[in-house]
Structure formats: C-alpha cells, structure tokens
Amino acid sequence: EELRQNLKTPTFDNWQWEDAEIMVLLQVMFTDLDFISSFNIEPEALQHFLFEVYRRYNNIPFHNFKHCFCVTQMMYGLIWLTDLRNKLEDIDLLIMMTSAVCHDLDHTGYNNAYQVDINARTELALRYNDISPLENHHCAVAFQILQRVRPPSSASLCFQLHLNHLGVSWPPECILATDMTRHNEILNKFKSVLPAFDFTNKEHKDLVRALMMILIKVSDISNEARPMEVAEPWLDCLLQEFFNQSDVEKLEGLPVSPFMDRDKVNKPSSQIGFIRFVLLPLFMELANLFPLTFNDPKGHRCKRRRWTEALDSKFVLISLLGCNNISLSASKY
Ligand SMILES: Nc1nc2c(ncn2[C@@H]2O[C@@H]3COP(=O)(O)O[C@H]3[C@H]2O)c(=O)[nH]1
Ligand SMILES: [Zn+2]
Numbered sequence: 067e068e069l070r071q072n073l074k075t076p077t078f079d080n081w082q083w084e085d086a087e088i089m090v091l092l093q094v095m096f097t098d099l100d101f102i103s104s105f106n107i108e109p110e111a112l113q114h115f116l117f118e119v120y121r122r123y124n125n126i127p128f129h130n131f132k133h134c135f136c137v138t139q140m141m142y143g144l145i146w147l148t149d150l151r152n153k154l155e156d157i158d159l160l161i162m163m164t165s166a167v168c169h170d171l172d173h174t175g176y177n178n179a180y181q182v183d184i185n186a187r188t189e190l191a192l193r194y195n196d197i198s199p200l201e202n203h204h205c206a207v208a209f210q211i212l213q214r215v216r217p218p219s220s221a222s223l224c225f226q227l228h229l230n231h232l233g234v235s236w237p238p239e240c241i242l243a244t245d246m247t248r249h250n251e252i253l254n255k256f257k258s259v260l261p262a263f264d265f266t267n268k269e270h271k272d273l274v275r276a277l278m279m280i281l282i283k284v285s286d287i288s289n290e291a292r293p294m295e296v297a298e299p300w301l302d303c304l305l306q307e308f309f310n311q312s313d314v315e316k317l318e319g320l321p322v323s324p325f326m327d328r329d330k331v332n333k334p335s336s337q338i339g340f341i342r343f344v345l346l347p348l349f350m351e352l353a354n355l356f357p358l359t360f361n362d363p364k365g366h367r368c369k370r371r372r373w374t375e376a377l378d379s380k381f382v383l384i385s386l387l388g389c390n391n392i393s394l395s396a397s398k399y
Contacts, residue, residue: 070094073139074146076288079296080136085120088135092116095142096163104156118211122171127306129173136292136300138166140285148356153265154274162278165240166285168208173200175307176314177323178245185320198245205241243279244286249344256280256351263355277355284348290341291349301333 072078073091083091096102096112123131141162145151150159181191181199190199243252259273289300308326315322324330 070098073098074143076140076143076147076291077293077296078139078143079293080132080139081296081299085131088132089113089116089120092135092138092167095138099142099145099151099159099163100156101160101163105160115211116167118214119167119171122207122211124173124175126173126175127310128300128303129170129175129307133300133303134167134170136289137169137282137285138163140288140291141166141281144281144285148352158274158278161240162281164208165278165282168211169201169204169241169244169282169286171204171207171211173204176311178247179323180311180315180320185315186318198242198247201242201245204244205238208241239275240278240282243282249283252276252279252283253348253351260351260354280348280352284352287340287345287348290337290345301337305331305333305336 073094080088093109093112093116096107097109101107102109102112119134120131123129123134145159145162176186176188178198178200180186181188182196188199190203193199194202242248256276256279259276262270263273263277264270289297289304291297292300305328308331309328312322312326312328315326325336
C-alpha cells in the first residue's frame with residue numbers, strides 16, 4: 067500500500083527497481099486508474115501490451131525503458147496531484163498514459179538533428195520527409211504493437227479498438243508533441259487557450275488537447291523536478307547519450323551540436339539554461355491552471371554562484387510539485 071501511494075508522487079525513485087518490477091508498477095498504475103474496469107481491458111492484454119513495449123525500447127543510455135517508466139510515472143503523479151480524474155474523461159487519461167508509455171519506442175539514441183537530410187540522412191528522415199522523424203517512428207511502432215496485442219479471449223476489446231471506437235486520434239497527437247522543435251508552438255498554444263479553460267465545458271476538446279500535450283511534455287523533461295538522488299544519475303545517462311552521438315558525428319564529419327559535445331559541455335552548463343528557460347516556464351504555465359503550492363525559494367540559496375540560479379529554479383519546481391520533504395544537498399555543488 068505504501069508503494070502504491072509512493073507511486074503517485076513525483077518523488078518516486080525509479081533506480082530501486084528492476085525492469086521486471088517496473089513492468090508490474092506500470093500495470094499497477096493502469097489498474098489504479100480503473101482502466102481495466104472502465105474499458106473492460108483484460109489484465110492479460112495489458113500485460114502483453116506492456117511486455118511488447120518493453121521489448122521495443124533499446125538498451126541505450128537515456129531513451130530506454132526506464133525513461134519510458136519515469137515519464138509515465140510523472141504523468142501518473144500529475145494526474146493525482148492535479149485531480150485530473152475528476153476533470154477529464156477516462157479516455158483522455160487512457161490516451162495520456164498510453165502515449166507516455168509509447169512516446170520513445172525504438173529510439174536509437176540519435177536525435178532528430180542527426181537523422182535529417184542535412185546530416186546523416188537516415189532512413190527514418192527519408193521516410194518521414196524530415197518531419198519529426200523520431201516521433202513519427204515512435205507512433206508507428208506504437209501502432210504495430212497495439213495491432214498485435216490481442217486479448218486472450220475475444221470478448222474484451224484491445225486498446226486500439228477502444229480508441230478507434232471512440233473516434234480519438236491517438237497516439238499521434240501526444241507523442242508528436244514531444245518533438246522539442248515544436249516546444250514554443252505548443253507552449254504558446256497552451257498560453258492562448260488558458261484564459262478560456264473550463265473543465266466543466268465538455269465542448270472544450272481543443273483546450274483539453276492542448277493541456278494533454280503540455281502534460282506529456284512536462285513529464286518527458288521532468289527529471290530535474292525529481293529529488294537530486296533520482297535526477298543526477300539521469301543527467302549522467304543523458305550526457306552519455308549526447309556524447310555518444312557527438313563522437314559519431316565527429317567521426318563521420320557531420321556538424322556537432324555544442325550541447326552534445328563532450329569538449330564543451332559540463333553538468334552545470336547543461337542544466338542551468340535548460341531548467342530556467344525550458345523546464346520552469348513549462349511548469350509555471352501548468353501552475354497557472356492548477357492551484358499547485360508555490361513556496362518562495364529564496365531562503366534556500368546555495369553558495370556557489372554557477373549553480374545558484376539553477377538550484378533556485380529547482381526549488382521552485384520542487385515546491386510546485388509539493389515535494390517539500392526533500393532535502394536538497396546544494397552543498398554537493
Ligand atoms: N540539458 C537537458 N536536456 C534535457 C533534460 N531532460 C530532457 N532534455 C532534453 O529534452 C529533450 C526532450 O526530447 P528528447 O527526448 O528527444 O530529448 C530530450 C533532451 O534533449 C535535462 O535534464 N537536461
Ligand atoms: Zn522521452
């Protein structure tokens with residue numbers, strides 16, 4: 067029971083769990099949101115689906131099955147934190163959770179900038195005409211999996227049938243929204259619909275879609291909103307994947323993104339701008355919609371200057387998520 071409750075909070079520590087256990091935790095989340103009963107999904111079908119998802123994440127430093135879990139778990143935490151069960155329809159929650167699970171399927175560890183025509187010209191970039199090649203591929207793999215997942219008895223519907231039946235365009239919208247080149251477009255759309263937001267108005271489908279996109283984006287880049295001991299190893303994984311890519315780019319004579327170059331990047335330089343200018347503005351917009359508690363972070367200033375701003379932002383983030391019980395060891399930096 068304690069674990070069940072813990073799973074609903076953004077402080078959850080993924081590093082304590084093996085992949086097989088993570089699969090069970092994913093199942094618990096889907097079950098505790100009542101998807102099994104609301105959509106008449108057989109537990110075996112869910113299990114089968116999650117196993118296929120697990121098989122289609124690659125063994126790479128960052129965009130792996132554990133990242134898929136963290137994004138899904140943050141989405142799950144946000145659903146509870148913002149009481150979305152009483153605000154959105156079950157089908158919207160199912161779409162959000164399924165999108166989170168599928169959002170980086172078969173990621174190869176090389177970002178879109180590497181894939182596209184002016185750089186490595188990969189098969190994915192050719193297939194998708196340079197338009198969000200990775201995210202389009204994650205969607206395509208998600209569809210393959212969903213088509214193959216058949217419940218043992220034909221009596222209950224599988225996910226895809228449900229989603230088609232309900233006329234929902236899934237999964238493209240939420241998964242495609244995770245392409246960071248669309249960050250400003252999606253954030254601005256959300257800002258523009260915010261004043262008109264009304265959860266009680268069921269006609270407001272496009273507003274809900276804008277919110278769903280923001281929620282998956284927040285979840286996708288939320289590692290730094292987690293406790294230090296969870297967030298730090300994730301940063302190591304991310305940098306390892308960045309450095310792998312830039313090493314290959316150097317070998318192939320391709321342009322190298324400065325933020326991936328092991329000769330130019332260090333941890334503070336990588337995080338300060340990201341937290342301040344990408345992560346925090348996204349969370350702040352969400353806080354405009356939900357009455358998340360906000361504590362003044364000033365009392366926690368850390369001594370070393372380079373990290374001060376990043377850590378202030380981090381305290382704001384953690385306050386927003388209500389994780390004030392975390393003791394951040396700023397002195398480590
Ligand atoms: N610098 C930095 N970038 C991040 C962090 N978390 C996510 N990102 C970036 O945000 C991107 C989100 O989409 P991707 O998964 O393609 O790749 C991710 C990373 O490039 C982080 O903690 N620090
Ligand atoms: Zn991701």
